[in-house]
Amino acid sequence: MDDCLFCKIIRSELPSHKIYEDEKVLVILDINPWTRGHCLVFPKKHIRNIFEADTNTLSHLILAAQKISLLVKEKLGAEGINILQNNNRLAGQIVDHIHFHIIPRYKDNSLQISHSTDYQGNDLKEVVKLLTGNR
Ligand code: 5GP
Ligand code: ZN
Numbered sequence: 527m528d529d530c531l532f533c534k535i536i537r538s539e540l541p542s543h544k545i546y547e548d549e550k551v552l553v554i555l556d557i558n559p560w561t562r563g564h565c566l567v568f569p570k571k572h573i574r575n576i577f578e579a580d581t582n583t584l585s586h587l588i589l590a591a592q593k594i595s596l597l598v599k600e601k602l603g604a605e606g607i608n609i610l611q612n613n614n615r616l617a618g619q620i621v622d623h624i625h626f627h628i629i630p631r632y633k634d635n636s637l638q639i640s641h642s643t644d645y646q647g648n649d650l651k652e653v654v655k656l657l658t659g660n661r
C-alpha cells in the first residue's frame with residue numbers, strides 16, 4: 527500500500543531500526559518503546575489485521591515473534607515477554623498493517639499490564655451458546 531507507514535519502512539522509504547529480516551517478515555524497534563527492546567514484527571505483504579490474515583503469513587509471523595522473544599530474552603536479559611496484537615481502532619490499532627508487539631519485561635520495570643477490569647458480565651453460558659451455537 528502506497529501510504530502505509532510499515533510498507534514505506536519495508537521499501538526503505540522511511541528509516542527504521544531493523545532487528546531481523548527474511549523474505550516474508552521484518553522486525554524493527556518500536557519508535558516509542560514501552561520497555562527496552564520493544565519490537566514490532568510484521569509481514570512484508572500488506573495485510574490490515576488478524577481478520578484479513580492468511581494462514582501462511584500468520585504462521586511466519588508467530589514463528590518470527592518466537593524467534594525475537596528468544597533473542598530479546600538472551601541478549602537483553604528480559605525475564606518475561608508480553609506479545610500484543612491490536613485489531614481495529616477500538617482495540618488500539620493505529621497502524622493498519624498487521625503487527626505483533628514484542629514487549630520485553632524486566633524486574634525493575636514499572637510497566638503495568640493488568641488483569642483487572644470494570645467488566646462485570648457473568649453470562650458465560652449465554653456466551654458459549656452464541657459462540658458455539660449449542661448448549
Ligand atoms: P498499534 O497501536 O497499531 O498496535 O501500534 C503501532 C505502533 O507503531 C506503536 O507502538 C507506535 O509507537 C509504533 N510506530 C508508529 N510510527 C512508527 C514509526 O514511524 N516507526 C516505528 N519504528 N514505530 C512506529
Ligand atoms: Zn502496509
